[in-house]
Amino acid sequence: MSFLPQVAFLIILAVAAFILTKRVRFLKRNILLGKAETRNDQPEARWKTMLLVAFGQQKMFKRFIPAFLHLLIYVGFVVINLEVLEFILDGILGTHRLFAPILGSVYTAAINIFEFLAMAVLFSCVVFLIRRNITKVPRFTKPEMKGWPALDANLILVIEIILMMAILTMNATDQILVARGDEHYIALGTLFFSSLLQPLFEGMSDGALVFIERFTWWFHIAGILAFAVYVTYSKHLHIFLAFPNTWYSNLKPKGEMQNMPEVTNEVNMMLGIPTDAPADPPAEIGRFGAKDINDLSWVNILNAYSCTECGRCTSECPANLTGKKLSPRKIMMDVRDRAEEVGKSIDAGGPGLEDGKSLLGDYISKEELNACTSCNACVEACPVNIDPLSIILEMRRYVAMEESGTPAQWNAMFQNMETSFSPWKFSPQDRFNWADSVKEEEIPD
């Protein structure tokens, strides 16, 4: 026997591993363009959140139909990948169905389960394609979904369908060859779903069947490796990043905005309150708020790469629902696209962050930021605990404190607060007037 297929397989595996390593480094570096933030507290709560939200898909089930279909694909992905282990070992060792003789009837049962899941994945992907392209579920047709995002989504579904077809075709032809007495192939008993496909291939010659069987084997394993690489360029990254992303969830009350200690020091000084801040303040405070991705926390960028553009956030955003320009999903996509742009520029020896562009202005407009009601509907809706609101609020801080670019009515509100300690223009002396009439009223028995 020639070692050629094994050598070819090892080369494919090595190339995939090389590209993947490079891509993972690229993504990690991009995520770490964000500011340092420690989020390792309450490990128990973090593991629990990850288990429930990512592993257990808890928040997906707020919408049952897509959640159920997604669950089929998710379980299919996880379980069918057990078979990929056999594919890889067979490829390296030059064997065929390495585990079949060892596991016996358990193997047949396992393959039947894989085939059932392959059918389930196929079914779900077809329904998802229909939802995106025929019934056009509104959240998939928003402006930010035009072009690559829509193509990306369809490509993923089509690739998954083809990969599942390959597995089923491979099993069908494999077992016809067994029936014809080809000794290289191993009898597995009844494979329910692929046997339904057998009539399509029964008229073919042995040679043609061996070709199809081998082709689909190679196609499936090479396809999975290529898909793994594709994922790193795609919104589909959520299949991996959902786990760390939920682990690093914000565990504080959603209404709490993070304090800015650098401001606290100045405020305390202005009010003459002794502070425990070091006498030597850090040389560079940096900017207040966020203008570009490096002003955001690395968690914000991890969030952006974990976003699979499902649009549940946008479909529950009161601003978006009433026709405003803001879409929380677009905020996440913008952060990711800007991180990609900066990362690519750095790798090409370009100016990186200093390319004259920024997240604010070139990607996200003030009109979008100003439309947010900070209602947390987007945060609540996200199936993987992404927090678009913290990005919006950080960017508002930049606009207000570095650019003095807030809308005129907000500036008036600031002024009222500075002069009369209320957002409205009332005299502070009148603050307690509401009590006057009550104090004169008699308490009934």
Add this chain to the structure above:
Amino acid sequence: MSTYKVPTMAEMAAKGENPEVLFWVGCAGSFDDRYKAVTQAFVKILNKVGVSFAVLGPEETCTGDPARRAGNEFLFQMQAVANIQVLNGYGVKKVVTACPHCFNTIKNEYPALGGNYEVIHHSQFLQQLINEGKVVLQGGGEFKGKKITFHDSCYLGRANNVYEAPREVIKALDVELVEMKRCRTKGLCCGAGGAQMFKEPEPGKKDINIERTEEALATGAQAIAVGCPFCLTMMTDGVKNKERENDVKVYDLAEMIAKDMGI
């Protein structure tokens, strides 16, 4: 017969007393004509039940919430630090407020600046009073048997996971509580949060409060209950916009309880 008392922290301190709870009135509760009625209703309930409370009166200032949400962290912290000095000066331990924005800010954001208090929203406080039997509802009041819907405030609900207290208070009135399609974690904002209260909305197809009011009216409710001054304004405006102000009223929880108590 005695009249209602509204003691201030300063008066109490002068007598060497310290109330159990500080009622944080908030700017809307102090200045907004409509919300002043809510403040008064709540104070009447506190009097009637005999809760040991005080207000800051003229010493109270804005928590800084809208400034912070609009991005002005300096102004927020100036307000917050000054308020914390006053609160800590009086040794305040427990705060109750009828404004979810004040509630969220004092509860979640003041600790980072040195202000640590037990903070509860008035819906939670009312629920406690009802559960403890201190507020005894007549149940035969003007709300009996009426269809009432509750509008979740973002800063009470999603921001702080308070969903049941206001509903328990409403149910205690022997009414039929009907839910809107989007309620609890899915509740739709009234449109005023994040400092939107203080500016015109950005260009769009519709105002958020109209969208929300339509949803509330679709329940067939005869009254819309809220627990937030901004929501009260937005929903009241929405009902007027839909020309339903004659048959659909918007109330704060405290007003409903006070009415039922006949005060």
